Amino acid sequence: MRVLLLGGTNEARRLAAGLTRRAGFDVITSLAGRVAEPALPAGRTRVGGFGGTDGLAAWLVAERIDAVVDATHPFAAEITVSAVTATTRTGVPLLVLRRPGWHEGPGDDxxxxxxxxxxxxxxxxxxxxxxxxxxxxxxxxxxxxxxxxxxxxxxxxxxxxxxxxxxxxxxxxxxxxxxxxxxxxxxxxxxxxxxxxxxxxxxxxxxxxxxxxxxxDRPPMPAAPAVTTVDAAETWLERLLRTGASPGL
The missing domain is CATH 3.40.50 (Rossmann fold)
Structure with a gap:
């Protein structure tokens, strides 16, 4: 399974490391290229934008991508919207991996x-x-x-x-x-x-x-399947690999 991992976060690096140790996954992590010396993930990487939604959709088809995991920063709203639109257009399964936000506790102001x-x-x-x-x-x-x-x-x-x-x-x-x-x-x-x-x-x-x-506060996220942990993202991908169809959530 060829997986495009939209990365740049700690969760994306952990997911890339886990998938590269598993048989059956060919992972490409895409980095925006805004940091000169990013922390690089395991496996293959590409750096730079896709040229908007149309460019991303064309890239998914040209590279025969089987699944996309958007594990970008919670405030990277533009790439998430682009990923949802491009995968809907091409029929490629998409999962959004977003770590939970912080919550105010006793003593916080x-x-x-x-x-x-x-x-x-x-x-x-x-x-x-x-x-x-x-x-x-x-x-x-x-x-x-x-x-x-x-x-x-x-x-x-x-x-x-x-x-x-x-x-x-x-x-x-x-x-x-x-x-x-x-x-x-x-x-x-x-x-x-x-x-x-x-x-x-x-x-x-x-x-x-x-x-x-x-x-x-975080920007609103478009409607898309989403999980909050790396383990849940791995489970989604493994189920997709076994069934060959979007596993849902």
């Missing part, structure tokens, strides 16, 4: 907002910003607050005029996040509801320090 633009006026003066590179222009006009911007790679301008960029890649620890927030006297955290354990330590640290968290 979260302020949920529907979009990154709605997070542009956080309740603090020293902001720990962990929303990725693309959204930084939203904060670029804020000359009142100071921002600690964490990014895997150097973000392009424009940046907030009063900001410090920290280049780092998870996973992070609670101890490390506490030390970082204390050292920079952070008084508010702004982040996206990405979910997962690799970057959850900042939420625990914010709770322990009594800091508010501005949490950007």
């Amino acid at each position: 979260w302020r949920r907002v529907p979009s990154l633009a709605a997070a542009a006026d956080p309740p603090g003066e020293r902001v720990f910003l962990t929303t990725g590179r693309d959204g930084l222009p939203i904060f670029a006009g804020d000359d009142r607050r100071w921002f600690l911007v964490r990014s895997v790679e150097p973000p392009p301008p424009p940046l907030p005029p009063r900001s410090t960029v920290l280049l780092a890649r998870g996973p992070y620890t609670v101890e490390g996040e506490l030390e970082l927030m204390r050292r920079h006297a952070v008084d508010v955290l702004v982040t996206k509801d990405s979910g997962g354990e690799m970057t959850a330590a900042k939420l625990t640290a914010a709770r322990l320090l009594g800091l508010p968290v501005v949490m950007v």
Whole structure:
């Protein structure tokens, strides 16, 4: 079975590693190419876009892909919409693998907002910003607050005029996040509801320090079969391999 794995996440790398150890699967992981030195998965990879929905549909047919698993980031809404449309058009079974979002617990002070633009006026003066590179222009006009911007790679301008960029890649620890927030006297955290354990330590640290968290909600996902764990995705693919037809959920 030829499987296209839309990747870039920890779950995608774990799924690729599991499938490459199993007989009967030929896995190609597609990476968007937005990170110069991505963490590479096991098996074959391709880097770069497909040229929109039409390009993806044509690629699926040309490469004789038997199944697609979309294990992209929860905020990569555009590729998910494209994958749903392209697989519907070509009749290729699709499964969306999305890790669960984070949930507020006792002691947390979260302020949920529907979009990154709605997070542009956080309740603090020293902001720990962990929303990725693309959204930084939203904060670029804020000359009142100071921002600690964490990014895997150097973000392009424009940046907030009063900001410090920290280049780092998870996973992070609670101890490390506490030390970082204390050292920079952070008084508010702004982040996206990405979910997962690799970057959850900042939420625990914010709770322990009594800091508010501005949490950007995920974009709505189009209707498609979906699971939340790598094991469930493997089970779906194995059933599809045995039956030769979409197994459903």
